Amino acid sequence: MSQTVEMTAELPGTFYTRESPGSEPYVSVGATVSVGDTVGLIEVMKMFNPVVSTVAGTVVEVCVEAEDSVDVGDVLLRVEVS
Amino acid sequence: MAIEVKKPGLATSVQDQGRQGNYHLGIPPSGAMDQMSFRAANLLLGNEETAAALECALLGPELTFSEDTQVAVTGARMQPSLDGEQKPLDTVLDVRAGETLAFGFASAGARGYLAVSGGIDVPVVLGSRSTYALGALGGLHGRTLQPGDLLETGKPPPARPVGKTIPSSMQVPVSREREIRVVLGLYDARVEVQSLKRFLSEPWQVASESDRIGYRFKGGTPLNFVPREPPFGAGDDPSNIVDACYPIGSIQVPSGQQPIVLHRDAVSGGGYMMIGTVISADMDVFGQMPPNTSVRFVDVSLEQALQARAERRQRLDGIRAALRG
Numbered sequence: 001m002s003q004t005v006e007m008t009a010e011l012p013g014t015f016y017t018r019e020s021p022g023s024e025p026y027v028s029v030g031a032t033v034s035v036g037d038t039v040g041l042i043e044v045m046k047m048f049n050p051v052v053s054t055v056a057g058t059v060v061e062v063c064v065e066a067e068d069s070v071d072v073g074d075v076l077l078r079v080e081v082s
Numbered sequence: 083m084a085i086e087v088k089k090p091g092l093a094t095s096v097q098d099q100g101r102q103g104n105y106h107l108g109i110p111p112s113g114a115m116d117q118m119s120f121r122a123a124n125l126l127l128g129n130e131e132t133a134a135a136l137e138c139a140l141l142g143p144e145l146t147f148s149e150d151t152q153v154a155v156t157g158a159r160m161q162p163s164l165d166g167e168q169k170p171l172d173t174v175l176d177v178r179a180g181e182t183l184a185f186g187f188a189s190a191g192a193r194g195y196l197a198v199s200g201g202i203d204v205p206v207v208l209g210s211r212s213t214y215a216l217g218a219l220g221g222l223h224g225r226t227l228q229p230g231d232l233l234e235t236g237k238p239p240p241a242r243p244v245g246k247t248i249p250s251s252m253q254v255p256v257s258r259e260r261e262i263r264v265v266l267g268l269y270d271a272r273v274e275v276q277s278l279k280r281f282l283s284e285p286w287q288v289a290s291e292s293d294r295i296g297y298r299f300k301g302g303t304p305l306n307f308v309p310r311e312p313p314f315g316a317g318d319d320p321s322n323i324v325d326a327c328y329p330i331g332s333i334q335v336p337s338g339q340q341p342i343v344l345h346r347d348a349v350s351g352g353g354y355m356m357i358g359t360v361i362s363a364d365m366d367v368f369g370q371m372p373p374n375t376s377v378r379f380v381d382v383s384l385e386q387a388l389q390a391r392a393e394r395r396q397r398l399d400g401i402r403a404a405l406r407g
Contacts, residue, residue: 010141010187011092011140011141011187012140012188012290012372012373012374013290013373014290014373043290043291044092044140044290044291044373045092045093045139045140045290045291045292045293046291046293047092047093049092069287069290069373069374071372071373071374072187072188072189072372073187073189
């Protein structure tokens with residue numbers, strides 16, 4: 001039985017799905033992630049902080065749009081744990 | 083006693099009451115953004131009220147202590163834990179030698195204040211231990227904390243009874259909607275009357291880039307300026323003025339787009355018109371506003387501002403009376 005884990009924001013700020021406008025998104029639906037992989041960035045106080053995966057599995061949903069404002073505890077993505 | 087920084091947190095810095103009297107040279111006051119919570123943390127421990135403490139922005143540090151001591155955490159709702167065991171905020175905590183202090187996410191507010199018995203002992207620079215990171219001045223090596231840093235502490239006062247707590251009525255509010263009181267001027271006449279009214283009636287949201295230098299707001303309607311010929315020495319943008327001093331708390335609106343309220347690490351002057359200045363009594367609140375907090379700017383008179391300043395002083399006196407002895 002697979003289990004889905006919600007990855008939540010540990011910081012408030014602006015969520016970014018890619019490192020720069022020209023680069024590929026860190027993850028999209030269907031992507032495989034490992035523990036420690038960067039899955040996005042949260043910008044706050046002019047600092048870009050990596051959002052790091054705490055689980056290994058497959059991304060089943062990206063819950064925020066690029067450059068959305070996020071608050072602490074907001075669900076960023078759902079990962080089906082492998 | 084030494085405190086070792088295992089993890090620095092997002093932007094943790096040594097802060098105290100700040101350094102006054104150098105702003106005309108471009109050196110801002112710095113110091114704890116939320117002075118009320120900072121002072122309360124020291125008062126809990128029986129420290130000097132302005133002993134240097136750690137200001138922990140949004141994501142707290144992980145610290146280990148070389149000796150038994152006492153600490154207090156006030157301000158943002160960032161749950162402290164010692165060796166994994168959750169501890170309360172706003173109270174005196176015993177720490178044993180070797181224990182690790184960590185923090186949970188900031189569920190409300192933006193800056194936790196960690197006071198340690200005896201205060202953080204870094205060199206006094208121009209009358210203060212506060213960190214001014216932009217100018218690489220004060221604090222620990224003029225910067226925010228890094229992994230592996232060692233902090234020394236001053237001579238501890240006699241230990242306080244564990245459990246002494248700040249009454250909740252005396253804590254700085256951490257709600258997500260705020261009213262910020264403003265005295266208009268000196269350049270509000272540059273803005274059309276209806277536009278100024280709208281500025282004061284709309285909610286503005288704290289932008290994510292807000293920091294100790296300034297708080298930027300978004301979500302409101304851009305200002306309409308009164309047409310004019312730029313005076314000699316002013317830039318061409320309608321928001322430009324002949325360079326002037328920027329008071330702490332002044333609200334500049336570059337190009338009329340997004341207001342910026344200058345805070346304790348601000349630059350001291352420049353060429354943007356200031357629509358008004360936040361009253362001193364409301365400056366603490368900024369320290370507890372994370373991004374996305376909704377703010378309304380409320381126009382008050384100078385008399386009301388002075389009254390609010392007196393009330394803030396009374397509130398601080400109340401905390402002193404409740405926590406001394």
